[in-house]
Amino acid sequence: xxxxxxxxxxxxxxxxxxxxxxxxxxxxxxxxxxxxxxxxxxxxxxxxxxxxxxxxxxxxxxxxxxxxxxxxxxxxxxxxxxxxxxxxxxxxxxxxxxxxxxxxxxxxxxxxxxxxxxxxxxxxxxxxxxxxxxxxxxxxxxxxxxxxxxxxxxxxxxxxxxxxxxxxxxxxxxxxxxxxxxxxxxxxxxxxxxxxxxxxxxxxxxxxxxxxxxxxxxxxxxxxxxxxxxxxxxxxxxxxxxxxxxxxxxxxxxxxxxxxxxxxxxxxxxxxxxxxxxxxxxxxxxxxxxxxxxxxxxxxxxxxxxxxxxxxxxxxxxxxxxxxxxxxxxxxxxxxxxxxxxxxxxxxxxxxxxxxxxxxxxxxxxxxxxxxxxxxxxxxxxxxxxxxxxxxxxxxxxxxxxxxxxxxx
Numbered sequence: 001x002x003x004x005x006x007x008x009x010x011x012x013x014x015x016x017x018x019x020x021x022x023x024x025x026x027x028x029x030x031x032x033x034x035x036x037x038x039x040x041x042x043x044x045x046x047x048x049x050x051x052x053x054x055x056x057x058x059x060x061x062x063x064x065x066x067x068x069x070x071x072x073x074x075x076x077x078x079x080x081x082x083x084x085x086x087x088x089x090x091x092x093x094x095x096x097x098x099x100x101x102x103x104x105x106x107x108x109x110x111x112x113x114x115x116x117x118x119x120x121x122x123x124x125x126x127x128x129x130x131x132x133x134x135x136x137x138x139x140x141x142x143x144x145x146x147x148x149x150x151x152x153x154x155x156x157x158x159x160x161x162x163x164x165x166x167x168x169x170x171x172x173x174x175x176x177x178x179x180x181x182x183x184x185x186x187x188x189x190x191x192x193x194x195x196x197x198x199x200x201x202x203x204x205x206x207x208x209x210x211x212x213x214x215x216x217x218x219x220x221x222x223x224x225x226x227x228x229x230x231x232x233x234x235x236x237x238x239x240x241x242x243x244x245x246x247x248x249x250x251x252x253x254x255x256x257x258x259x260x261x262x263x264x265x266x267x268x269x270x271x272x273x274x275x276x277x278x279x280x281x282x283x284x285x286x287x288x289x290x291x292x293x294x295x296x297x298x299x300x301x302x303x304x305x306x307x308x309x310x311x312x313x314x315x316x317x318x319x320x321x322x323x324x325x326x327x328x329x330x331x332x333x334x335x336x337x338x339x340x341x342x343x344x345x346x347x348x349x350x351x352x353x354x355x356x357x358x359x360x361x362x363x364x365x366x367x368x369x370x371x372x373x374x375x376x377x378x379x380x381x382x383x384x385x386x387x388x389x390x391x392x393x394x395x396x397x398x399x400x401x402x403x404x405x406x407x408x409x
Contacts (some may be wrong), residue, residue, distance in 0.1 A: 004072065006042055006067060007039070007046050007051065007067035007068050007070075007071050007311075008039050008041060008042045008046070008065060009040070009042070009409070010060070010063060010064060010067055011039065011040055011046070011054055011064065012040040014054070014058040014060060014064075015040075015058075018058060022036055022037060022040075022276060028057065029050055029053055029054070030120075030123065030295055031047075031050060031120065032119075032160050032162065032166060035120075039386060043243045045071055045072065046068055046071070047120075048068065051064050051065055051067075051068035052065065101338060104299075107322070110328065117153075119163070119166035119167050119169070119170040119399045120213060122148065122152055122167075122170045122174070122335070123170055123173075125148065126148075126170070126174055126177065127146060127175055129141070129144070129148075129177070130177065131302045131330070132348050133181060133333065134294070134330060134331045134332050134333045134334065134369075135204070135330070135332045135333070135368075135369060136369065137368070137369060137370055138181045138182070138184045138185035138370070138371075139185060141179055142178065142179050142182065142185065145174060145178045145181060146176060146178055147328070148174055148306055149171055149174040149175050149178060149197075151169035151205065152167055152168075152170055152174060153168075153171050153201070155167055155173065156168050163379075164205075165206050166205070167205070168201050168202070168204045168205030169201070169202055169205035169206070169207050171201045171205075172198045172199070172200075172201035172202035172205065172207065172210055173198070175195075175197045175198035175201055176194070176195060176198040176210065176213070176214075176217070176290070177195050178194040178198075179191045179192070179193075179194035179195035179198060180217070182194055183220070183221065183372065183373060184333075184370075184371045184372055184373060185372060186372030186375075188221055191217075192218065192221065195217050195218065196214070197212065198210055199211045199214045202204040208242075208404040209242075209243055209244055209247055210290075212240065212243040212247045212248075212251070213238070213243075213247045213250070213290045213291075214239045215234045215235070215237050215238035215251065216234070216235065216238050216247065216250050216251045216254050216291075218234050219234035219235045219238070219251075219254045219255075219258070219298060222234060222258075223254065223257055223258060223261065224373055224376055226261065228258050228259070228261035228262035229258070229262070230258075231254060231257065231258030231261065232255055232258035232259060232262070234254075235251045235252070235254040235255035235258060235271075236251075236255055238250075238251035238254075239251045239252060239255070245278045245279070246278070246279065246289065246290065246291070247290065248278045249274075249275045249276075249277075249278030249279035250275075250279075250290065250291045251276045252271050252272070252274040252275035252278060253271070253272070253293065253298065253299065253302045254270045255271040256269075256271035256302060256303075256306050257302065257305065257306055257309065259271060259306075260305075260306035260307075260309035260310045261309050263310065263311070265310050268306050268310065269377075271297060272306065274389065275299050275302070277297045279298065279299060292334065294328065294331040294334040295323070295326075295327065295334065295338075296323070296326040296327075297323060300319060300322075300323050301319075301320070301323040303319060304316045304317075304320035304323060304341070304342075304345070305338075305341055306321030307319065307345075308320075308344065308345045308348070309339065313344075313345040313348035313349045314344075314345075314349045316345040317342060317345040317346050317349055317351070320338060320341055320342035320345055321342055323338065324339050324342055332365050332369055333369055333371065333374075335362070335365070336362050336365050336366055336369065336371065336374055337371065337373070337374050337377075339358060339359075339362045339364075340359060340362050340374060340377045340378060340381065341377055342358055343355045343356075343358040343359035343381060344377055344380055344381050344384060346358060346390075347384035347385060350383055352385070352388045352391055352393070352394060353391075353393055355381075355384070355385070356391075356393040356394060356396075356397055357383075357393075359381065359397065360397060363378075363397065363400040363403075363404055364400065366404045367400075367403055367404055370404075375404065375405065378401065378404050378405060379405065382401055382405065383403070385401070
């Protein structure tokens with residue numbers, strides 16, 4: 001590669017030599033195709049993260065990083081006060097800066113979107129919020145998430161074209177996560193309202209498929225309410241041919257849970273096989289993907305869950321134990337959710353000592369990170385343990401169990 005080439009030209013040459021389309025590079029980097037096109041044409045500066053990623057991805061040996069540094073050094077000759085404020089004060093303050101300046105875009109001020117398209121900043125923030133949601137109570141998360149959703153909507157009013165569409169779609173992802181956290185807080189109505197808002201925002205931004213995923217979310221509400229037929233109907237509706245494979249795969253998993261709840265093992269296994277085929281069509285989901293990204297093999301975990309609902313706890317327990325061991329230590333909410341289902345399967349199998357040992361730490365976690373959906377399984381665990389009231393280990397955990405059941409709704 002010739003040294004005089006600018007970053008964008010070098011990136012384009014590497015991409016084309018690798019036989020990669022701009023659309024695929026957009027998927028790999030999580031930047032929009034339009035933004036990458038501007039970078040390749042030299043109309044926008046590349047972000048540092050993109051330079052680092054592409055240098056390693058294309059094995060450029062540091063050439064892309066050097067080109068990035070040269071362009072940044074050149075760009076520093078021109079003052080960019082708005083950009084400095086963004087770097088210094090963070091996402092929320094960057095929005096405040098834009099609003100304080102009357103909503104003028106960078107183009108209005110004679111520049112361009114440069115390194116920090118607002119939707120990209122918020123996507124990074126949403127990823128961080130989802131990480132925090134693994135260890136913080138829903139009541140702590142909800143006000144921040146709702147505030148950021150509103151901020152994105154307001155910001156979209158001052159944007160146009162693809163920038164506005166990107167902001168609206170990003171707002172829809174915040175709203176969808178609000179729905180999940182609201183359900184964890186025990187407020188089903190707020191959860192459904194937030195999911196409906198997410199669908200409207202996504203459609204306004206040109207994303208028609210969030211409506212299909214919203215059916216999967218609604219099916220989770222019916223599942224926890226014990227409505228097998230409602231769960232199956234919603235999950236089947238979400239599996240229309242036009243939906244992306246990931247959405248259809250998640251819907252097939254939910255359908256399997258509905259069949260398990262109804263006691264139909266054959267239909268459950270067919271749905272699980274379909275889920276594995278569909279989810280196998282994608283590469284590992286990134287942090288922005290719909291549905292959980294904390295499970296190494298979500299279909300196997302759901303299989304263990306379904307085996308319990310099918311009345312096969314002895315088969316469910318080893319599957320759940322194996323998959324629980326693969327959950328990252330920081331994913332407290334996920335560990336708690338599936339770990340307690342494992343404890344429940346052990347108790348139903350008569351292995352009460354192992355059940356108590358499995359649940360001991362998880363009950364302590366739940367007192368800090370409460371979850372209305374997980375509490376459903378804690379109530380089931382309470383009923384299973386009631387068969388062993390004379391067991392000293394069970395008696396020793398009764399206070400912790402009662403404490404969890406008395407938290408929240």
